[in-house]
Amino acid sequence: MSSKKNDDRKSVVVVGGGSAGVNIARPLSSQLDATKFKLILINPRPFRVLLPATLRMVVSEVDNLGTTAQALVPFDKLFHGENGTFIQDSVRSLNEKVLTLGSGEQVPYDILILCPGLSWADPIAFPESTEDVKTYLSRSREKFAGAGSYLLVGGGAVGCELAGELKDMWPEKEVTLVHGQRLLFNDTYPDRFRKSAADHLTGRGVKIHLGDIVEDFPAEAAPATVLTKGADLVLKTTGATHPNTDFLNSLDADALTPAGFVKVKPTLQLLNHPNIFAAGDIVEWKEQKQAIKAGAHAKIVTQNVLNYISGRSLKNYSTGFEAILVTNGKRGGYSYFGVLWGLIFGAWLTSLLKSKSLLVPMFRKESGLR
Structure with a gap:
């Protein structure tokens, strides 16, 4: 050419x-x-960070997720026949x-x-370079391991999944989840699913405070230095x-x-x-x-x-049904599929679909990797 x-x-x-x-x-x-x-x-970044794996990754070294062999997925096999260029x-x-x-x-x-x-x-505010990510993960794991109790501010997917990971690692430590709404998650999902989510967490000893907010959460303070409501470590888990x-x-x-x-x-x-x-x-x-x-x-x-x-006609996007799979540690979880009358499933199916692998094999395959 x-x-x-x-x-x-x-x-x-x-x-x-x-x-x-x-x-x-x-x-x-x-x-x-x-x-x-x-x-x-x-x-x-020189790799894709698999978001579903990040909460387990920052808490512990379980499954060695924080490597390019697992949940930090490089782009070197992404293009078919090398018909593409990557710019970092x-x-x-x-x-x-x-x-x-x-x-x-x-x-x-x-x-x-x-x-x-x-x-x-934080705790999933990943930096951009490979070395900085390694340092971030090491410090995050030390921070979690060193705390005797945790307060998670935000009871959506991030807060609920992080609570499950913490209970997997340290079942004896106190985990408290604060959520400003009357039930966990938001009203996209039916009340019976939101109540079921709370039951799964309280069954593991997680304390839940609904309709409550943490007013004195300092916007700029490092979570490790914050002492709120008696917790050693306070994290804002309200999402992006x-x-x-x-x-x-x-x-x-x-x-x-x-x-x-x-x-x-x-x-x-x-x-x-x-x-x-x-x-x-x-x-x-x-x-x-x-x-x-x-x-x-x-x-x-x-x-x-x-x-x-x-020059052909373009297609329109339309949302399908809402669904969510929420891990509760590696062997637990709960799911909702907005079809029929609204289907709710517990630990067995959720663990099979997501909690055990965190979808890592599927996502790596999307990038041309095993």
């Missing part, structure tokens, strides 16, 4: 190597004509033709796919802090909601930019933010990118 022909290829750029980005970049690498298109994936960097800004990276490098694009995901608070979309302000003043989520058409294209698509947790859509939703976005975006290139 001559260099001129190579330069004439159109650029398809994917920003973000999480669930959505991986499940777009990999199929596109096999379906795009490599003589006409060059595919680029940009991600600030962040995006600082963009215009209608070019991305400017944190390093200052400029990357032109013809089609852009935005999947940068969300930022998370914000979407990683600040760089989009340079493109379009109307691209984002006030909370930073990306406004999209049902085709998952940006409102004013038909050659820019968005997928995953950054999308403003009435549904819960979950890896399963990101995977569904990825299928639509992959097909719509190919349709856009060939």
